[in-house]
Amino acid sequence: MMSDLPETSQEDIKFAFLDIAVFEEGGAIRGGCLVTDSNTHPLEFRVSGAIRPTNLQKILYGDSLSEYIRNDLLGLPMIQALDNKPSLVLVREADFLRLRPQVDVPVIWVTVTDDGRPGLQTLPGHEHEAEASVNLLPARLRGQSIMEPFTRIRNALEEAHGLKVGEQQQA
Numbered sequence: 001m002m003s004d005l006p007e008t009s010q011e012d013i014k015f016a017f018l019d020i021a022v023f024e025e026g027g028a029i030r031g032g033c034l035v036t037d038s039n040t041h042p043l044e045f046r047v048s049g050a051i052r053p054t055n056l057q058k059i060l061y062g063d064s065l066s067e068y069i070r071n072d073l074l075g076l077p078m079i080q081a082l083d084n085k086p087s088l089v090l091v092r093e094a095d096f097l098r099l100r101p102q103v104d105v106p107v108i109w110v111t112v113t114d115d116g117r118p119g120l121q122t123l124p125g126h127e128h129e130a131e132a133s134v135n136l137l138p139a140r141l142r143g144q145s146i147m148e149p150f151t152r153i154r155n156a157l158e159e160a161h162g163l164k165v166g167e168q169q170q171a
Contacts, residue, residue, distance in 0.1 A: 013136055014087055015040070016033055016079065017035075017090050020070060020074060021161070029074070030047060030049070030157045031073075031074030031075065032048070032160075033078040034152060034156070039138065046082065047165055047166065048077075050167060053065060076102055079099065087105060087136060088105060089106065090146075091107060097121070097122065106130075107122070109121040110147065112146065112147060
């Protein structure tokens with residue numbers, strides 16, 4: 001089967017790992033995007049300011065608030081701002097799959113199966129991208145370690161939140 005993925009050498013492949021972290025008992029949400037080379041060495045990291053939904057937003061958006069925050073306020077702006085354009089965007093949450101129609105690279109939801117292999121899923125209609133993406137993954141990401149970059153993002157987001165990165169300074 002033909003792949004929609006660009007022909008690239010292993011050295012040219014870049015992965016974007018996109019994730020969020022929730023702080024302040026759900027009162028603040030931050031996004032992080034780590035772009036790595038094929039060895040998962042960092043090339044670029046983007047962190048959002050804290051998104052703090054108001055009660056009115058929670059009422060008006062209802063169940064769609066989470067998807068709106070993840071995709072429209074965090075995911076899409078971070079992917080569009082990247083200097084290092086990724087070959088794949090790997091996500092830990094299925095809600096991010098809805099980014100796929102808005103970006104020009106595959107968005108792959110990563111899980112680990114019971115036998116320790118990575119499970120790769122896509123937005124319906126893009127299943128061929130998951131199959132093609134397996135071949136792009138280096139050996140070190142073909143097991144449970146595929147989740148390790150998400151741990152780095154979470155730790156970096158905790159650090160950024162503690163430092164109040166992206167927040168207005170009080171005069």
